[in-house]
Amino acid sequence: MDFKLTSEQQLLQDSVRRYVDKAYGFEVRAAQLAPMAQAATRREAGLAHWQAFADNGWLAAALPETHGGLGGSLVETALIAHELGRGLLLEPYLGCAVLAAQTLAAGGSAAQLQRWLPALADGSRRMALAYSEPGSRGLPLPLTTAAQRRGSGYVLGGRKTLVLSGGLADAYLVSARVEGAGALTLFVVDAAAAGLRRQALPLHDGRWAEELVLEDVAVDADAVLGEPGGGLPALRTGLAHGIVAQGAELVGAMERVIELSVEYLKTRRQFGVAIGSFQALQHRVADMAAEMEMARSMLYAALAAMAGSEADGGAQRQRTLSGAKALIGRVARFVCGQGIQLHGGIGMTEEYAVGHYFKRAVVADLVLGSSERHEAACALALG
């Protein structure tokens, strides 16, 4: 284990940070967020950023070299996500470049990998992961979306929630039950497929998700990712990558909140002195920092669990991931919430950044299963 960045990793981190600082300042982001911004304008801006991500190699960073990727690991994903989190980027890096791409990479046939990964890596196409349902709340199961065999293919019916696509997806990986074939099957469904209704939904943090309704959506047999009934391990791998990426994003967001807060404590004056001279506020910011370092440590524990062996069939790894999802999520809400408190009234305003970080933390806790869901899953696994 080594906590120091290699020179390549340092370069990667620097390049993402430079991009976020230059091309994604708070004002740029605010313009993209403005309520009057039209869907088409938003999409255009999103696609421009996405192409820049691709040109910089970030979309390819953790994909296999055999299919247009750069062969990096989950550590590279975490480094990129961390920087994107500092800038609260709106593009669906998590949804498309991590969740969907890593699920596909883990479960796709050779032909599917060849067909999709190079296009995902170079940014020309985007895929999103549609696995969560109103009743599963961010976990892979239980699953009500069903696929029935028809002719040589399948027809899908059901509803998928909180699909992190940013409205940019060309296709979806949809989880469904196939009767007589294992717990879960993944299907590649084209965004333009007949019977697929997509409703764009804004999230509190300014990102866009979609709700999918599938009514008799017909797909060919080769739309099945891997084998029928064999989708769960691939989905779990994709979600594991997603939990780590989002955890890194939140640690980045917390770093920024603490920087903003400390800056404010040094400049804001009340009672004739900088408010940072008050011990109550010093101790509050010290606690925020301590909590953030707990979260960062837990992120590293999750990375270590992913790098280690799966001797017990993955149960310990799964518990560590759930523990990380819950701990980092709770800590992020605490730290970002305290960021508002340290700022006082100005922290409550739309024009100021710190409140937006809190919103991201709130949304992140609900995405990929809430802290409570994951803690309950850990608790069940204890027995």
Next chain:
Amino acid sequence: MDFQPDPGLDAFRQELRRFLKDKLPADLRVMPTFSRSRREAVARWQRILTARGWGAPYWAAEQGGTGWTMQQVLVFDEECVAAGAPTLDGFVHKLLGPVLNQFATPEQKAAHLPPVFNGERLWCQGFSEPGSGSDLASLRTRAVRGVDGDGEHYLVNGQKIWTSHAHESDWIFLLVRTDPEVKKQAGISFLLVDLKTPGITVRPIRSIDGAHHLNETFFDNVRVPVANRVGDEGAGWAITKFLLNNEHASAADLPLLRHYLRQLQELADTPRLGGERLRERPEFALKLARLEAEVQAIAMFVQRVAALETAHDPLAHPLGSMLKVRGTELQQRLTEAQVEALGDHGAVAYPHPDDHDAAAHEPLPQQALAQGMASQMFFRRASTIYGGTSEVQRGIVAKLLFGL
């Protein structure tokens, strides 16, 4: 940055486990303890480790130590606690030893290092005073230099408090004021004192856990040879900062946290009256899951601080402060969860095993376990006070990390 497990570390762990299985005598295996083991146990365990060449597990090879990496040291501590080994004399191994290796004269090293390895000389620490807690540099125990027929010496007068294990120690390392005229930090010196010297009185302090490990120690015209001063006169504060700066990674006491968690897990599996296991209660299972995740985070936090310390990165200090705050709070919450898990019997104040009337009571189920847990829970209130209070640690973070 990579998170691949280190295969060498696993081999090291197996080697330790074999050693502990073969060489740790059954009668020395005890419930791990928060404080120092009884002196006979400390001395015997020290000699067993010395015979294996591991007499100074925390020191560099050129200082007669094992030269283990921080990672190896963490594994060593963890395996020793897990096996129920007695403690070593932490005062000399973790605090005084590094000071002697860094600042002592050859004569002082010759006098004090060999007894570490044969377990014949146990140490205690004389820092805090009734009027000097967090503001340690305000200490008033006075050392006045003089000469008599036996040579140059200091005459020491004053009082130290919270001198853990002084009643089971042979020597004390002591901060004294040698110059009251200069800035308070500049007038402090560091002395090594034989506790058998006339004029020293050690009085017990019973703490709320019902045990006796704390003392107050009085110095009444105690004659200490000048040759027993470590470093220059007035260098005591710099030495103290060096001494406290060695300790960041162990501030959370990870082996202890893991031990508390194991105990809690065992309680969770013990069938209760009515046959229900605590694990099956959702509110308990949820709490246990949360505590497990926090211990896991602390474990990684410790590795990070250890890596910073190894690299002599100044960030080790503020991160160590955060680790201490979070780790010690977790000690409190784990032991509170234990007592709560005991149910009705968690409320009972059992007589101390050493008390005369202990035999008169009919033992309740789980009495030995319950007694230990309550005692730990009460003593853990000290964790957020000793070694720099949580408030002092937060102040360090605000200052060193944020310049506030």
